[in-house]
Amino acid sequence: xxxxxxxxxxxxxxKTDYNVRCYYRDGKWGELEVSSSEILNIHMAATxxxxxxxxxxxxxxxxxxxxxxxxxxMDENGKRLQASSQGVxxxxxxVDRFEEAVRKVIKLNERFVPPYGSGASLYIRPLLIGLGAQxxxxxxxxxxxxxxxxxxxxxFKSGFKPAPVCIMRSYDRxxxxxxxxxxxxxxxxxxxxxxxxxxxxxxxxxxxxxxxEKKYLDECGPANFFGIKNNTYVTPASNSILPSITNKSxxxxxxxxxxxxxxxxxxxxxxxxxxxxxxxxxxxxxTPISKIDDLDENKSYIFSENGKPGATCVKLYNKLQSIQNxxxxxxxxxxxxxx
Ligand SMILES: *Cc1c(COP(=O)(O)O)cnc(C)c1O
Numbered sequence: 001x002x003x004x005x006x007x008x009x010x011x012x013x014x015k016t017d018y019n020v021r022c023y024y025r026d027g028k029w030g031e032l033e034v035s036s037s038e039i040l041n042i043h044m045a046a047t048x049x050x051x052x053x054x055x056x057x058x059x060x061x062x063x064x065x066x067x068x069x070x071x072x073x074m075d076e077n078g079k080r081l082q083a084s085s086q087g088v089x090x091x092x093x094x095v096d097r098f099e100e101a102v103r104k105v106i107k108l109n110e111r112f113v114p115p116y117g118s119g120a121s122l123y124i125r126p127l128l129i130g131l132g133a134q135x136x137x138x139x140x141x142x143x144x145x146x147x148x149x150x151x152x153x154x155x156f157k158s159g160f161k162p163a164p165v166c167i168m169r170s171y172d173r174x175x176x177x178x179x180x181x182x183x184x185x186x187x188x189x190x191x192x193x194x195x196x197x198x199x200x201x202x203x204x205x206x207x208x209x210x211x212x213e214k215k216y217l218d219e220c221g222p223a224n225f226f227g228i229k230n231n232t233y234v235t236p237a238s239n240s241i242l243p244s245i246t247n248k249s250x251x252x253x254x255x256x257x258x259x260x261x262x263x264x265x266x267x268x269x270x271x272x273x274x275x276x277x278x279x280x281x282x283x284x285x286x287t288p289i290s291k292i293d294d295l296d297e298n299k300s301y302i303f304s305e306n307g308k309p310g311a312t313c314v315k316l317y318n319k320l321q322s323i324q325n326x327x328x329x330x331x332x333x334x335x336x337x338x339x
Contacts (some may be wrong), residue, residue: 001018004114004151006118006119006120006151006153007118007119007120008116008153009118009120009151009152009153010133010153010154010157010210011123011152011153011154011155011283012152013062013152014030014112014150014151014219015038015110016046016109016110016112016148016149016151016304017036017111017112018034018035018036018105018108018109018148019032019034019035019036019037019038019146019147019148019149019218020032020033020035020101020105020108020145020146020147020214021032021034021035021144021145021146021147021184022088022093022097022101022111022145022146023131023142023143023145024142024144024145024239025142027254028164029091029093029094029097029145029203029242032101032104032218032265033116034104034108036081036130036298038148038198040144040146041131042129042130042131042144043133043285044133045132045133045134046125046129046130046131046132046133046140046238047131047132047133047134047138047139047140048129048130048132051090051130051133052086052088052184052185052186052189052326053088053090053129053139054088054090054128054185054318055081055084055085055087055088055127055128055182055183055184056081056125056126056127056128056130056185056255057076057081057124057126057127057183058123058124058182058223058282058283059071059072059073059074059102059123059124059126059245059282060121060122060123060124060152060282060324061106061113061121061122061124061149061324061338062113062117062121062122062151062324062326063091063113063114063324064116064324064325065116065117065325065326065329067116068279068326068337068338068339069110069122069337069338070108070324070326070335070336070337070338071102071103071106071124071223071335071336071338072105072245072282072334073233073334073335074098074099074102074124074336075095075099076248077098077102077126077245078093078095078096079095079138080096080183080243081093081098081126081128081156081183082095083182083317084128084182084183084184085128086119086314087179087181087182087184088182088184089139090128090130090139090140090143090276091143093128093145094130095291097274097334098126099144100263101147102124102126102147103338105124105147105148105149106122106124106149107338108330109122109149110338111150111181112149112150113151115119115149118211118296119150119153119154119159120149120151120152120153120259120303121162121183122147122149122150122151122152123149123150123152123282123283124147124148125142125147125149125150126146126210126219127142127145127146128143128144128145128146129143129144129146130142130143130155131143131144132229133278134310134331136199138203146269150270150284151328154285155281155283155284155287155288156284157206158161158284158287160286160287160309160317161288161290161307161309162288162289162303162304162307162308162309163204163205163287163288163290164202164203164204164288164289164290164291164292164293165198165203165204165205165206165207165220165279165290165291165292165293166201166203166205166206166292166293166295167206167207167291167292167294167296167335168194168197168198168199168206168207168209168295168296169267169292170296171191171193171197171206171215172208172211173187173188173190173191173194173208173218173240174187174190174210174211174240175238175240176210176211176240177239178211178241178332180211180218180238180240180241180242181240181241181242181243182238182242182338183242186275187242188221188222189259191206191221191222194206194208194221199266200224201250203238203293204287205220205221205222205223205279206220206221206229206291206331207219207220207225208221209268210238210304212266213266214267215267215268216267216268217236217266217267217268217270218235218236218240218241219238219241219242219244219273220279220330222281222283222284223279223280223281223284223287223332224236224244224246224247224279224280225277225278225280226247226250226277226278226280227271227274227275227276227277227278227312228259228265228272228274228275228276228277228312228313229269229273229275229276230260230275231258231259231260232259232260232261232262232268233250233251233254233255233259233260233261233262233281233312234262234263234264234270234274235247235249235251235262235263235265235266235325236263236265236266237260237265238266244280244281245282246280246281246282246284246285246286246320247280247281248270249323249332249334250280250286250316250320251263252332253316253319253320254312255314257316257319259312269293269336271301272301274301274303275310275312276288276303276304276309276310276311276312276313277289277292277301277303278313280311285310285317285320285321286313286316286320286339288303288310288313289303289304290302290303290304290305291303291304292305292331300301300312323335331333
């Protein structure tokens, strides 16, 4: 792979050698199948195409200084895919088979795992979709689980540098008791219009408010939100946000660094009291927020004016990354070595 410029990779798709697939037919999952095709041949009346019966996951593998490949908390992704499957009534893929498929797809594409120190990683994208010809609205008779990989660089071009975010009350990504807590494509389709509008105004993301009252912070489209104040890590509790594994990990790290952790509804006005603010997720890792412009109320909350992330964000970022790539020991059992 002499021709991949690892340190210049963006968060995009690059063809790799193989993907792994598994079909659910006649009430049971079959064997894992290896494919070198990037194409799916599916029925035009499949439920995933018409009625959004699909869910996905995203996780990363990292190469360490020792050359070993480590994958981060894949059991959590496997469990979350099951929760998403329950949410849109799909056959659940067993967590042990999920881990087996992830190991297999990484091993088959090992030459695409970026080298240590490049800042890049191998992004792993599991997908579960409803198949079979069906026009009436009902769960599909058949399902396909698929996992592919692609090497990626940072999600935001700016990388680990504070970036601006906005609040717009005229958009929601999920309903109050809807699909916000599961990882389904429909939430993303619902966020595209707001995202495009925000990007047109120079923001990297929209910070959504709770869809019921518009009083509390929810999350940033594809990433959770957290803030730091008075030696406390605060992150929203809500019925319409996705339980981020990165956020869950950061809460543990924050606690072990001696911070207090609060997961509770956060009123919008509380932004004025935060010392640091950031987005977090597998793709975003930690992306510090420079300012949040409330476009409806004409208010700005400023967190960084010198282009530098806050000290606590830096500490959390370094700690998380060194556990992920094996620079530091992993007392939590989060990392699994692929051999
Ligand atoms: C995937 C996702 C996140 C981040 O979750 P991680 O497990 O940390 O990758 C946050 N918000 C939404 C809406 C997501 O889909």
